[in-house]
Amino acid sequence: MKPAPFAYARAKSVDHAIDLLGSSGGEARLLAGGQSLMASLNMRLSHPSLLIDINGIGALSGIAAAKDRVAIGAMTRHAQAEASPEIAKHVPLIARAMPHIAHPAIRNRGTIGGSVAFADPAAELPACMMALDAEFTIKGPKGERNVKAGDFFKGLFETAIGPQDILTGISVPAATASRRTGFGELTRRHGDYAIVGLAASGEAKGKGYDKLRLVYFGVGATPVRATKAEAALSEGDIDGAAKAVAGDIDPPDDIQASGATRRHLAGVLLKRVAAQLAEARS
Known part of the structure; x- marks a missing residue:
């Protein structure tokens, strides 16, 4: 067509x-x-x-690390972020996620801002932004405003961006020495949208974690925080966290998988991502 x-x-x-x-x-x-x-x-x-x-607006592209934040222009290409030493050093969660996004040809043209603004619930970057507690800068006729990731994703393909607004940039916290991140997804083929995926970020504390955020994608209309699993994993209880996920998500049935299958895979994925978090301790 x-x-x-x-x-x-x-x-x-x-x-x-x-x-x-x-x-x-x-x-x-x-x-x-x-x-x-x-x-x-x-x-x-x-x-x-x-x-x-808006491809000709150069001010919308670029990556800059300053103090404890990293600023990412909305028109920054996936490939730029994937190759960026600043992203690799200061935002390792995004660095982990990038190779999972579609294929190189798409990453060469696709933009960070375009991905989060489109808000596909099975896409990687919206969940990563939620896990990082990112802040989005939106400009419209009445000026500029900043919106936290938790308030940005409103529903299926729906965000806080109004009909006359433009997403201009994204700010994420820079990694600290104690920051631990993990990422995983399950797909039918590499490059497909996830049947279920998980982005994780938290601060190592004793045998557990502080400020832990576990955000699933592919299981609802928006990225979904698994707060019950967060509570268990924060105490170092991996098995308990994997079981608790079932109470955090209510995935739908569709042509790719049933809700029950997704719920089971979410627990499997949590254990894999928890292993990534633990590896970073050693």
Whole structure:
């Protein structure tokens, strides 16, 4: 199939893009990497009247580590993050996740901001951002605001980004000496969306963890924090955490797997990710 007809505009700046969004009456879409958008256009699942290309806005791209935070521009490509020494050193969870995202050709064009803004519940980066307690910077007609990851993902493909807003950047805490991270996913084939996945981040404390965040993806309409499993694993109880996951998630049945299968795999995955966290101690 081919997309429905649409107009095209190339934004010269963030403010210009916001003005273009405002002039469209809510019928415009932003073109960043386009890896999800082009497919939805071709299948006519999306039919905007105007496509606003933001690839020329250089200020939206880049990675910068400063003090205890790392700033990631919304237009930063997956491949840039994957190859970045700053990401490898200061945000190891994202470094762990990057090779799991689709395939190199997609990572070359896909953007960090595009992935989190699309908010696919089976995608890796939204869960990573939740696990890291990231903060998103959004700019719109009324100015700029910052939104925590826990408040950013609202529902299936729904975020705190308004119809005239642009996600401009993401800020995540830089890793500390005690920070431990883990990541895993189960897919039918490498590069497929996850049947179930898990991103984990916490501070080592005794035999357990402090400020532990276990965030599943592929099990609900948004990334899902497993708070009961967090409580058990924080005390070093891996088996208890794996059992507790069943009370944290309520995955749906679909063509890939039943909810019961996903619930079982979530426990299996928790043990694997817990082993990653433990390896980092030694």
